[in-house]
Amino acid sequence: MSVQQFDVKSELVKVTPAAAEHFRNSLAGKGLSGVRISVRESGCTGFKYVLDEVAGAASEDDVELELGNGVSLFLAPAALAFLRGTEIDYTREGVNRSLKFNNPNVTAECGCGESFSVE
Numbered sequence: 001m002s003v004q005q006f007d008v009k010s011e012l013v014k015v016t017p018a019a020a021e022h023f024r025n026s027l028a029g030k031g032l033s034g035v036r037i038s039v040r041e042s043g044c045t046g047f048k049y050v051l052d053e054v055a056g057a058a059s060e061d062d063v064e065l066e067l068g069n070g071v072s073l074f075l076a077p078a079a080l081a082f083l084r085g086t087e088i089d090y091t092r093e094g095v096n097r098s099l100k101f102n103n104p105n106v107t108a109e110c111g112c113g114e115s116f117s118v119e
Helices: 008-012 017-027 077-083
Strands: 013-015 034-042 046-054 063-066 072-075 086-093 096-102 106-109 116-118
Touching (some): 013 017, 013 072, 017 034
Parallel strands (some): 034 072
Antiparallel strands (some): 034 046, 086 096, 106 116
């Protein structure tokens, strides 16, 4: 019988290589080393993702995920329940490029994509 190791941080949020590179490019030359993700009430559906660029650690209570390219992702404690299992991707659709939150917890989204709700 063997014991399987479980890394709770890896189960919170997954970041695709394209999104990690986008974060690195966004921070390059600014002297910043990370992105903090939180959630706040907003929009017609309920909640909105908030991304803030940060230097060093964002907050002592944040969960830090190293992306392996010199960038850290900081997850606000209050956002953890909303983000669990989310994959963050950077996509291109025609001439548009955007971060996509593929969040299995979302039960509804507004038509413009600004806000979401969870149960």
